[in-house]
Amino acid sequence: MSKNYHFIAVGGSVMHNLALSMAAKGYKVTGSDDEIYEPSRTRLQQAGILPSEKGWFPDKIHPSLDGIILGMHARQDNPELQRAIALNLPIYSFPEFIYEQSKEKKRIVISGSHGKTTITSMVLHVLKFHGLNFDYLVGAQIEGFDLMVKLSDAPIIIIEGDEYLTSPMDRRPKFFHYHHHVLLMSGIAWDHFNVFPTFDHYLEQFKMLVSMTPDGGEFIYCAKDPEVKNLGENAPRRFTSTPYEAHPYEIEEGITYLLTSEGRLAIAVFGEHNLQNLQGALEICKSIGVNEAGFYDAISHFKGAAKRQEIVAQSNHGIFYRDFAHAPSKLKATVEAVKAQFPGRNLVAVQELHTYSSLNKDFLHNYAHTFDAADEAIIYLNPKAVSLKKLELMDEHTLRKGFGREDLILFTSIGDLKDHLESKSYENSNLLMMSSGNYDDMDLTILKNKFNQ
Structure with missing residues (x-):
């Protein structure tokens, strides 16, 4: 029944x-x-x-x-x-139910403060490309997949493991509940200030997660992140620890090429952090049984995860990107990636401060110099969002000091921001709009047309 x-x-x-x-x-x-x-x-x-x-x-x-x-x-x-x-x-939190449905499967969990969705999306793309049977949980809608969750009789499940709270009844991170066999960790950069009030408290969650790796399991970790590297190098020897760094690559005329044993391979994603993500995805695929040749064959067709360096519109003289970046490490990596991909183009970077952490004056210093690679840096703050979170609305002087940019521009009206962006010429320029929110559903039609001319 x-x-x-x-x-x-x-x-x-x-x-x-x-x-x-x-x-x-x-x-x-x-x-x-x-x-x-x-x-x-x-x-x-x-x-x-x-x-x-x-x-x-x-x-x-x-x-x-x-x-x-x-x-x-x-x-x-x-x-x-x-x-x-x-x-x-019986009352199940979301992650508890996922575990209940996957007790008999090999569970691969992808964790870290940034890159989780991209790495998970890459792995899912490769497995689907090769027609393998797998279940999954990913934190965004991705191309080629109707749902963000699949539960079947597949022998493996790929899980994006979030460190945020499990449920109103369970204040532990979600990723504790999946009981992984293989764990990837991309990086640790303090986030969720409202839940983890100190960096040490935040870091402790990831230490505990690594310690849950079973005998004979595998811990795949980004050796470019100092905190993760420390966890990997000091991990117990009862399981395998596999470090990774960015896949070798080069950029030529705005295109990133992987450098492989078979030659150069053009890919759609770019930026040092995404090349780290790609190498991490390769290590996971190898642990599942996909060889390097099979991985490269598939990844050349990967277009990226939704709202991660997503191209909204483009022309020969500029590209309009949107990105989910909101935490300091994500913001810095995304701005630097777009600038490095097109060093000769002017970069207009806009950040909507939307999360509790980003709107909190006591957390602001963590954003220092995250905008340095942008030629024009803009912040959007919705006073209503600040009020709902019962926080103080920061002024332009406070934000300039926090971000370490005296020329930073602040908008608190979506209409004023829209007018400012629409008034600009984007000849030989890229526009990057970043947020975990939606800019109050701002109409992008005119901006898109500027890049479609």
């Missing part, structure tokens, strides 16, 4: 993907949420599992349910959650 699961906070990005995956697998799926945005709403509706009303309804929780899947968006006092506890129903 088909199992029956209810999702509390079904509208979340990864939560609704899991719900869709389970419905496709034949489970009976129901859900609730107090707000469901696009594209989650339409996708759930098409699958026949969109809640008929917004809100929380304890009568949806009944003894015949096989389990509850609890999203991070739900609060501890959620009435559906309280009803499930009263009925003593």
